Amino acid sequence: MFDIYGYSIADFFLYAPETYLRLLAAYNSAYWPAQIVTLGLAMALIALARTPGPAPGRAISLGLAASWAWAGHAFFMERYADLHFAAWIFGWGFFLEAALLLWLGVVRTGLRFAWGPHWTNRLGLALAVFAVALLPLAERLAGRAWSTLDTFPFMPDPVAVATFGFALMARRGAIRLWLLLPIPLAWSVIGAANAWTMGAYENLVTPAAAVLTLAALAGRAIASIPRRT
Amino acid sequence: MSNQPILNRRSLLASMAAAFGATALPPSMGRVAAAPTPAPLLARPVPKSGESVPVIGMGSSRTFNVGNDQAARSSRKDVLRAFFDAGGSLIDSSPMYGSSEAVIGHGLGRLGRLGPQKNLFSATKVWTWRASDGPSQMEESRKLWGVDRFDLMQIHNLVSWEAHLDTLLAMKAEKKIRYIGITTSHGRRHKELMRIMRTRPIDFVQFSYNILDRAAERQLLPLAADRGIAVIVNRPFRRGELFDLFSRHPLPSWAAEIDCANWAQFFLKFIVGHPAVTCAIPATSRVDHMRENMGALYGRLPDAPMRARMLQYLAGL
Ligand SMILES: NC(=O)c1ccc[n+]([C@@H]2O[C@H](COP(=O)([O-])OP(=O)(O)OC[C@H]3O[C@@H](n4cnc5c(N)ncnc54)[C@H](OP(=O)(O)O)[C@@H]3O)[C@@H](O)[C@H]2O)c1
Numbered sequence: 324m325f326d327i328y329g330y331s332i333a334d335f336f337l338y339a340p341e342t343y344l345r346l347l348a349a350y351n352s353a354y355w356p357a358q359i360v361t362l363g364l365a366m367a368l369i370a371l372a373r374t375p376g377p378a379p380g381r382a383i384s385l386g387l388a389a390s391w392a393w394a395g396h397a398f399f400m401e402r403y404a405d406l407h408f409a410a411w412i413f414g415w416g417f418f419l420e421a422a423l424l425l426w427l428g429v430v431r432t433g434l435r436f437a438w439g440p441h442w443t444n445r446l447g448l449a450l451a452v453f454a455v456a457l458l459p460l461a462e463r464l465a466g467r468a469w470s471t472l473d474t475f476p477f478m479p480d481p482v483a484v485a486t487f488g489f490a491l492m493a494r495r496g497a498i499r500l501w502l503l504l505p506i507p508l509a510w511s512v513i514g515a516a517n518a519w520t521m522g523a524y525e526n527l528v529t530p531a532a533a534v535l536t537l538a539a540l541a542g543r544a545i546a547s548i549p550r551r552t
Numbered sequence: 553m554s555n556q557p558i559l560n561r562r563s564l565l566a567s568m569a570a571a572f573g574a575t576a577l578p579p580s581m582g583r584v585a586a587a588p589t590p591a592p593l594l595a596r597p598v599p600k601s602g603e604s605v606p607v608i609g610m611g612s613s614r615t616f617n618v619g620n621d622q623a624a625r626s627s628r629k630d631v632l633r634a635f636f637d638a639g640g641s642l643i644d645s646s647p648m649y650g651s652s653e654a655v656i657g658h659g660l661g662r663l664g665r666l667g668p669q670k671n672l673f674s675a676t677k678v679w680t681w682r683a684s685d686g687p688s689q690m691e692e693s694r695k696l697w698g699v700d701r702f703d704l705m706q707i708h709n710l711v712s713w714e715a716h717l718d719t720l721l722a723m724k725a726e727k728k729i730r731y732i733g734i735t736t737s738h739g740r741r742h743k744e745l746m747r748i749m750r751t752r753p754i755d756f757v758q759f760s761y762n763i764l765d766r767a768a769e770r771q772l773l774p775l776a777a778d779r780g781i782a783v784i785v786n787r788p789f790r791r792g793e794l795f796d797l798f799s800r801h802p803l804p805s806w807a808a809e810i811d812c813a814n815w816a817q818f819f820l821k822f823i824v825g826h827p828a829v830t831c832a833i834p835a836t837s838r839v840d841h842m843r844e845n846m847g848a849l850y851g852r853l854p855d856a857p858m859r860a861r862m863l864q865y866l867a868g869l
Pocket residue numbers: 610611612613614615644645708709735736737758785786787788789790791792793795816833834835836837838840841842844845
């Protein structure tokens with residue numbers, strides 16, 4: 324049986340920080356300058372949420388699904404698998420999230436997004452913008468080389484944080500929304516453990532975003548109870 | 553001070569030279585062979601067979617997990633070369649360590665260290681929860697290393713150990729592996745490990761032991777000696793933490809009495825000075841560190857009073 328007590332966090336990330344950064348640098352440079360194009364596309368997705376409705380909802384869900392699938396394939400399956408024995412499990416987790424987004428947001432058209440009016444929607448907007456545009460800058464300020472920054476949708480962290488942002492922008496009361504959260508939450512925990520082990524403390528923003536999202540969604544749900552009764 | 557050179561470099565080189573002819577030796581080995589008085593290499597016997605193993609081997613988690621990065625692979629090949637040049641032989645890895653096995657195999661191939669009589673003692677692990685996945689994982693490891701068979705196959709962290717042990721016993725009977733071992737690194741599993749050591753026919757055991765983490769001295773090491781089980785010590789530097797803690801302090805002048813020129817050798821000689829230890833497997837990604845570590849393969853070893861003095865010195869820092 325797997326004995327979790329026999330292992331420490333560091334036992335699950337058995338590579339040197341330098342090795343991890345070199346992997347990121349090789350990965351990013353293989354796709355450069357696609358990162359600039361995807362930044363534009365991601366901002367367009369965020370802009371689409373300005374006008375709530377089924378069509379923008381479908382387009383955003385499709386864009387997010389593609390992002391999860393891309394990070395799962397290009398990062399986990401193609402690159403990280405060289406360093407981590409469980410990369411394929413993470414990759415399949417990302418594919419599953421992509422499938423959920425397609426099913427709930429495109430096939431069932433159950434997801435609609437908006438910048439407001441609730442404060443949680445605005446918080447979501449801020450998180451999404453942070454994930455795609457500001458997270459790499461924060462990492463740069465923390466001293467990371469340009470070539471090693473986490474960019475959307477190449478790396479799991481910005482994809483997860485952006486998804487938290489869109490979850491907060493989603494129409495209130497969309498129960499299905501909760502189905503979309505377990506995988507980004509699970510990644511926040513795993514990514515945080517990796518960041519901790521690598522000494523990349525700037526990446527702890529991902530679990531912070533997860534906590535913020537859960538707190539905001541819970542706060543919104545609780546606030547809506549008196550109105551229902 | 554005790555000095556236990558069971559194998560010396562001259563005899564090691566002589567046997568290799570006999571097998572290949574001196575010219576077939578790598579140049580650096582040839583140079584060493586030509587030296588007037590080769591230093592004796594410290595080695596200990598595997599109790600079950602009497603085969604000698606140099607007291608310093610090498611680990612590979614983290615340090616050799618560099619993926620497909622060609623520059624990093626080449627630098628690890630240089631680390632391997634430094635290891636063999638200094639008389640090293642036992643290399644430890646595991647399928648858990650990402651690309652480490654592939655990187656070792658790459659280095660061994662480039663250095664011409666594959667094949668019989670190449671002074672390689674290959675040690676890896678089986679690490680699957682379903683025992684039925686064990687054989688295919690071990691075969692995959694064998695291909696990655698490029699060896700005909702592993703010298704030592706260990707059950708990693710006691711995972712599904714009962715079922716894996718049956719497989720390994722059958723493989724040993726068929727001469728597909730030479731030795732069987734079990735590993736752990738955490739105090740929590742020591743009880744279970746000791747139960748296995750008492751009741752099952754294993755040749756090697758691997759656990760953590762270093763100058764600060766000495767729980768193994770109480771029961772594990774005496775039991776291994778009593779049962780005739782070879783001991784491989786992992787985390788000899790506590791994952792490098794020992795250097796962070798102590799390397800800013802001066803080495804005591806009396807470290808020269810046990811031929812320690814640096815902290816790495818001080819830490820390693822403390823470990824292999826314990827009579828029940830067969831070898832320690834420090835891991836490094838650097839050639840200069842490898843050379844420092846391999847220095848512990850030569851000279852005098854500390855006896856019990858000297859080891860007590862080493863502990864006392866660190867306690868005073
Ligand atoms: N359950 C198990 O089976 C198990 C568990 C743990 C470990 N192991 C095995 O045991 C091996 C050793 O343990 P470990 O890798 O955890 O830790 P370790 O050998 O105690 O320490 C490795 C660290 O020490 C540093 N280092 C090495 N030589 C040095 C020197 N001369 N001066 C300064 N720093 C030096 C290395 O950094 P540089 O790269 O910069 O030199 C590396 O960060 C593992 O690689 C693995 O093969 C097995």
